[in-house]
Amino acid sequence: MRCYWDEEDTWFYSEVDAEGWVIRQVELEGPELTPIAAASLAEWQRARDAGRLDEYDSRFGITAELPVSEWEGHDPKQLTFEEFEELWGPARRQIASRPS
Template sequence: MTTWMRCYWDEEDTWFYFEVAPEGWVIRQVELEGPELTPVAAASLAEWQRARDAGHLDEYDSRFGITAELPISEWEGHDPEQLTSKEFEEVWGPARRQIASWAS
C-alpha cells in the first residue's frame, strides 16, 4: 500500500515529504527549506526515469531534484510523521507549481 510521510532534518532546517510505494521506494518527494518553507525539490521517480531514458537527466535534476536513492527500510535516524494522501497533495501541488514557474 502506498504511504505518505514527512520528516524534519534540523541540521538543514528542511522538511522532507515522501510518497512511498509498497516496496519502500520513494515515488515522489518534496523538500521545503527554512522558516519560509521554500520549495527546493519536487521530484517524481517516474519523471526522473523518463528524463534519464530520454537523455535529459541533468535538466530534470537541476529543475526538480531527485527522489531518495534508497528504500525507506534502509534509512537511519529518521522519525517519520504519517500523512494522508490529501496532506501530501496539499504540499506537492504548490511546491511543484512554484518550482516549475521558476524554471520557465
C-alpha cells in the same frame, strides 16, 4: 510520510510505494518552507531515458535513493494522500515557474 532534517532545516515529504521506495518527494527549506525539490521517480526515469537527467535534477531534484526502511537518523511520520497532494501541487508550480 514526512520527516525533518535539522542540520539543513529541511522538511522532507514523501509518497512511498508498498515496498517503501519513494515515488514522489517534496523538500521544503527554512522557516519560510521554500520548495527546493518536488521530484517524481517516474519523471526522473523518463528524463534519464530521454537523456535529459541533468535538466530534470537541476530543476526538480531527485527522490530518495534508498527505501524508507534503510533510512538512518530520520523519524518519519505518516501523512495521508490528501496531505501530500496539498504540498505537492503548490511546490511543483512554484519550482516550475522559476526561470531555468
